[in-house]
Amino acid sequence: MRVHGLPSCAMEITVCRAADVEMLDRCIGSPGATSFHARRFERQEQGLSTYLVAWYGRRPVGHTEVRWGGCDDATVRAAWPGCPEINALSVWPESLRSRGIGSALVRAAEERARARGRTAVGLGVADDNPRAAALYARLGYQALAPYLGRWSYEDHDGVTREWVEKLTFLVKELP
Template sequence: MLTAVTTAHEYTGSTIVIPVSVRDLVPRDLPSCTWSGSAAHLRQVERALERAAAGEVDYLAVCTPVDLPVAIGGIDYQASEESGTLWQLAVLPALQSRGLGTLLIQTAEQRIRNRGRRRAELAVEENNPRARALYERLGYAAYARKPDAWDEEGPDGTIRRHETMCVLMRKDL
């Protein structure tokens, strides 16, 4: 899949169009994905890629013409028998609000349909209204709330527990 992301320079009004493609994320991509989270997060992504090799998940990358990932995210087929569960969705901060997240999700939804599943699900933190607005714009509806928690590695290497409340959302495909 090839599409383009458009970005406008706020000072000159010029527009730059960059073609992007979507493919499977592979282990060699991980060093260029440090923008997506901590070292601990990248270790989780690495484990997800092992699961992808086993067919349990898909892990996608939206890439620039030089094949650098600028958006990534996974689809877990083991979390539910009826749905594909989107998780670890991330877009390079400098390129947010340029359509990359939409492209990533639409491609993930097609992968879910290709697996014979008719619904996509995801969880979004309550304190992330921007992401929730994107999901709602794409047709996802909230159906429940649940607490979630994970360990995060700080810049100094210390581990702290992150606890949050998530809104569960789903969309029929």
């Protein structure tokens, strides 16, 4: 796939390998002392998810994790049981956004869900991120339920930071 507005170079989406984690940390860092990329890769190794990485040339420019057990929020899981979640979609640096990388990552995640026999896939979008919400609507996702997303990380000083964010869970039925 070609990235809009950039010199000719193929973009490729691959399943994360152990050797990719260090490069992801260098190019798309984590806010804390513990690598988000290493945690996602570990979940993949446990069979809980598939961690996809978008590469432009030899550089990672985006990623997302397909969590096969669904959204962490119990209310969302109860409303749509068996629905895997596309989680932590990101394109970096910001100057590469709106060039088709995020759409390609979502499509790759959908293909993997279809290959596993799943009939729908979902994702959470922050209420304060209308740009992402517009992308997901263009890709056919529809609002299912509001919920609070919660996660934590250990910062560089060893302090555990807790995040709570207002989200809406969106679902797309897969043909």
